Amino acid sequence: PVIQPVQQVIEQRKEEVEQSQFLFSIRDLQPDVNPTFFYKQLCKNLNGYVEQRFHIKSHELNEYMYNNPKNIDLLQKLRKLLDDCGIGMYTPIFTIEQAMQHRLDAIEIINKLDREGVE
Numbered sequence: 001p002v003i004q005p006v007q008q009v010i011e012q013r014k015e016e017v018e019q020s021q022f023l024f025s026i027r028d029l030q031p032d033v034n035p036t037f038f039y040k041q042l043c044k045n046l047n048g049y050v051e052q053r054f055h056i057k058s059h060e061l062n063e064y065m066y067n068n069p070k071n072i073d074l075l076q077k078l079r080k081l082l083d084d085c086g087i088g089m090y091t092p093i094f095t096i097e098q099a100m101q102h103r104l105d106a107i108e109i110i111n112k113l114d115r116e117g118v119e
Helices: 006-028 035-054 058-067 072-090 096-116
Strands: none
Touching: 006 035, 006 096, 035 058, 035 072, 035 096, 058 072, 072 096
């Protein structure tokens, strides 16, 4: 087994906890109360996840995908979901069912990215 410095293990655990907080916040979102608020919160949590996980701003995701083509399908889904959130914040075009699906998609994407260890 590889022995890591204590500080490195602490930082790694801290990052994992912070990433899971985004997932928990997304799970708690309810689109039926206020769709605009729902999409603002979904977008905020997805942006936070991208920054925490990949150390980039979400607007840099396309460049990140170009430079890191591993699991590009998941990253493209994440990009599309972020785009939909941007639309949903300002335009009431999504139904409650679509909003709930966006929430489920966010949870699925985050779980897969974390499980597959995309860096």
